[in-house]
Amino acid sequence: MGEVSITASCIIRQHxxxxxxxxxxxxxxxxxxxxxxxxxxxxxxxxYPKFHKMDHLCKLGWLAAEVLLKEPLDYPPAEVGLxxxxxxxxxxxxxxxxxxxxxxxxxALFVYTLPNIVMGEIxxxxxxxxxxxxxxxxxxxxELVMSYVQQLFDENAIGAALCGWVxxxxxxxxxxxxxxEKENKL
Amino acid sequence: xxxLMAALKAQIVEQLNLQEVKPEEIGDDQPLxxxxxxxxxxxxxxxxxxxxxxxxxxxxxxxxxxxxFRSVRTMAEFITAHQTKQ
Numbered sequence: 001m002g003e004v005s006i007t008a009s010c011i012i013r014q015h016x017x018x019x020x021x022x023x024x025x026x027x028x029x030x031x032x033x034x035x036x037x038x039x040x041x042x043x044x045x046x047x048y049p050k051f052h053k054m055d056h057l058c059k060l061g062w063l064a065a066e067v068l069l070k071e072p073l074d075y076p077p078a079e080v081g082l083x084x085x086x087x088x089x090x091x092x093x094x095x096x097x098x099x100x101x102x103x104x105x106x107x108a109l110f111v112y113t114l115p116n117i118v119m120g121e122i123x124x125x126x127x128x129x130x131x132x133x134x135x136x137x138x139x140x141x142x143e144l145v146m147s148y149v150q151q152l153f154d155e156n157a158i159g160a161a162l163c164g165w166v167x168x169x170x171x172x173x174x175x176x177x178x179x180x181e182k183e184n185k186l
Numbered sequence: 187x188x189x190l191m192a193a194l195k196a197q198i199v200e201q202l203n204l205q206e207v208k209p210e211e212i213g214d215d216q217p218l219x220x221x222x223x224x225x226x227x228x229x230x231x232x233x234x235x236x237x238x239x240x241x242x243x244x245x246x247x248x249x250x251x252x253x254x255f256r257s258v259r260t261m262a263e264f265i266t267a268h269q270t271k272q
Contacts, residue, residue: 052203108231
């Protein structure tokens with residue numbers, strides 16, 4: 001057993017993106033969420049057209065991972081886990097999809113009507129194949145998430161994990177994504 | 187046919203949210219899937235919705251899909267044939 005600790009973080013809130021508490025970029029507060037996400041994609045990534053098909057939840061989580069993992073992780077794909085949580089699950093997209101059902105149900109929206117899809121998008125991008133779980137609760141349950149992560153480390157199921165909070169509902173959003181590793185790895 | 191193919195390209199870009207592709211960049215005979223435009227299975231479903239929404243065409247036999255959606259030209263030919271029948 002070894003203690004786990006946060007070795008890097010990315011925060012996206014109020015149209016600002018931070019990495020390890022350093023403000024990397026700030027967009028105009030006048031932008032709506034869709035335009036902010038596009039501008040952030042242009043600033044930090046590009047060259048990944050599938051981004052534009054994602055829902056807001058996936059774009060937020062994917063962007064945070066993009067910023068966090070600027071340098072590729074030194075772990076085999078099966079040893080990187082994802083443990084995320086939020087308050088609204090995929091309700092933001094569920095409602096958009098429901099609107100389309102009245103006329104032509106949208107397959108492109110339907111595939112995002114689960115909150116854990118964001119972990120799939122991050123995994124596809126970075127090739128992760130480790131354990132993953134998505135929790136939904138009113139607030140980030142630090143004790144639950146950290147005990148779950150610790151258990152995965154203790155069982156040697158993972159060598160590193162991305163874990164945190166990816167929330168969006170209408171135009172309100174917040175992402176806090178941490179890279180967690182064993183202390184003796186450092 | 188040229189007019190229909192131009193309209194289809196614009197509709198494909200819009201329906202499939204291909205923000206980094208301009209309609210005029212899509213070749214008439216360019217494969218829509220895999221090595222061509224790189225569309226996936228969800229996009230295929232969106233193309234079916236596109237036909238239904240814009241041309242009131244329902245694909246009765248799903249096995250026809252790969253043939254109909256091979257390129258913009260094959261889609262246009264299918265629409266034209268269907269409209270002639272009506």
